[in-house]
Amino acid sequence: MDASALGTFLQYLINGLALGAIYGLIAIGYTMVYGIIRMINFAHGEIYMIGAFVAVTTFSILAAAGVTSVPLALLLVLVMAIAFTAAYGWTVERVAYRPLRGAPKLAPLISAIGMSILLQNYVMQTQGARPKPLAPVMNGGVTLWQGDGFAVNVSYIQLFIILLTVALMVGFTQLINRTALGRAQRACEQDRTMAGLLGINVDRTISLTFVMGAALAAVAGVLVTMYYGVIDFYIGFLAGMKAFTAAVLGGIGSLPGAMLGGLLIGLIEAFFTGYVSGAYKDVASFSVLILVLVFRPTGLMGRPDIEKV
């Protein structure tokens, strides 16, 4: 492999990692909810879309208010997006899923799809159908490597995406493994009835799981807005689809699995576009998904489901 080919390879790797990190953040929301209540929250993509809209709105308000410090603006946008989106996540659970807790499995699935359509149309009606652009917030980047007329660039926003995702992953793993809330979540995942008998507030734990998933989706929404600079009411569908695929690929129910799945999908898309064809990149991702499921039906990091007696 000559220097230029290596440079191109590195550039695809960086592009793929940044994209995959965003998929991973959304995928965690799917996987956590599935882990606890064995249900796919189809409205999760829309929660992410709402996070992106809050980000655009807040950025515009801050720009109008004359806030010029990028770190301060970023912090405020993240806080606003997380707060709003978490409220949506909580409400969705309260309205559409909790009343159906004891119902047959199909009922909450349908209400999830209904919720997704409702949120999409609600945003379309209130915010308009046109794409919303955002002027670049974080400009520039660093050149990692230069040679043979090809430079490998990492933009600051790509770095920010990758670092923030790693930090959030570490934080979340600690939260699940070491705090009382994490213990309660793991207990609910294993046996909801028993956890309830032992004094764990199951409803509250489930609500908090939705809130946590929504908060991560909000972060993904903010990152996407800054990275690509344009959003519309429909972005939740495609991103949700990809993230759900990532969650299944990594093993639904597994937190590191979701992240791994997200990164894999991002990398497959980048490398396949680069070396084969952009037109067939989705075909490539889904072919890998099928292959993985044939040999490991529970995904890459999922544990085999042991039938409870």
Next chain:
Amino acid sequence: MNLKKSFAAALAAATMLTAMPAFADTIVGLVAPLTGPNAVFGEQMRRGAEMAVADINAKGGLLGEKLVLVNMDDASNPSQGVAIANKLATQGGVAAFGNFNSAVSIPSSKVFADEGIVMISPASTNPQLTEQGLTTVFRTCGRDDQQGDVAAAWLLKNHKDGKIAVIHDQTTYGRGLAEATRAALNKGGKKEVMFDAVNVGDRDMSALVTKMKDAGVNVVYFGGLHTEAGLLVRQMADAGLKAVFMSGDGVVNQEFWNIAGTSAEGALVTFGNEYRDKPEAADVVKRFRSAGFEPEAYTLYTYAAVQVWAGAATKAKTVDADKVAASIRDGVYTTVIGPLSFDAKGDRKVTDYIVYRWSNGKYTPIPGQ
């Protein structure tokens, strides 16, 4: 007849009555993406049709009857396009102006033809629309094979030694346009270095940009619409890929500049001639502007579509689809975009694609073409 049955019959009669228009009105439909990612084009079309119909009514209507325009949203979705085409038929519509997306126009054109509704699209440029043998389908815009010829001729003249990448968005329109341009380039002896695609809705194009950079591409021709075009241009600039960007009539609106920002400076697009500053459109343009609307892109093409149909119906003294269609083919019609006449397929006899350049948030014709 028992009570239940007679109630049902009464209800059916009532719904039939409400579905029927008043007898003195002639119903025509605007079928366009009023919502969704192409809503900005839908609005241009709606504005154009509304003013055209209002102007006809102000002059006493058509054949002594009032024209009533029904606005219908296809949301750029082919199945919704077919659904509203059927709806227009049940409402007794006699003409349809639209659709915007070729992928919507082509399936709905069959419904319009079956239902005896004349269809005039101001925007769908995919050649297939008028190649189906439907005698009541027309368009006031050009065709992508003509548009591709103009784009390719420009590239051959100005970027003879360029390394050209041809990219499309995998839609009927985008792919069709990209292929037409590629064919014309190849015919002119120029081979592209890359022919690739993005998906509608994709946000990330960085991998494609890297690939083009690696291949040394310095001219990018894109078949698709403004959202993907804007993202592509923006990410090309972010990655430091300096290339001439050229696209077609899907990228002639302000949204493209809003998304791409200053990285769109110098981008080229092909579109029909600029009529906003021509004398035949002066009066209409002035009234649009005083109403606070800039009659960009498809506004005047839609206004012209209504003029052509109304002119032909007046000449044929009927709104019967076959007779109106025959009279559209027969004559030359004065419109806000100049005199129009149509060939047997329903395409314009003379098309007028020229190259525009984006600069400072505006697209203007390149002089001396």
